[in-house]
Amino acid sequence: MTIGKKVPFVTFRTRVRDSSIAGPNPHRWENKTSxxxxxxxxxxxFSLPGAFTPTCSTYQLPDFEDLYTEFLKEHIDEIYCLSVNDAFVMNAWSRAHGLTKVKLIPDGSGEFTRKMGMLVAKDNFGFGMRSWRYAAIINDGVVEQWFEEEGFSDNCEIDPYGITSPQNVLERLKGQAVA
Structure with missing residues (x-):
């Protein structure tokens, strides 16, 4: 993805809590678009290989949640985490981490990730098709800044992490004036 390019338009299938639904699963389907x-x-x-995976669950997601207010000071309105996982998995991951600030986007079919040019095979880890780790500042649907881990490839033997860390993204934002 290149700076200045508009993000692709897709429809995401999400599950939202609905108190009018009785029973053990009070959620309904809701379509959300880009x-x-x-x-x-x-x-x-920020996009990552998978919910409940070690780097994603130990560092990246919780650190974005913890630094949320620092990002707001840099003129950020929302923080989204996207993964090629379905809405059920993403909702369970959100509950497991007690998220209240970062919002999760399920890209169950990988359509958005594919159109972003970031879909890779991770068969060597038993994942199938997943997202390469990246982050972006998106302003009104247009990529303003881009962060991508090195080594982009199918079945990469490592899972690099650093360029897309919330600390790195925040440092870069603090070093740049907003127009």
């Missing part, structure tokens, strides 16, 4: 997430605001989108 426009719902990215239009009219400046956001951070």
């Amino acid at each position: 426009s719902d997430y990215f239009s009219g605001k400046r956001v951070i989108l």
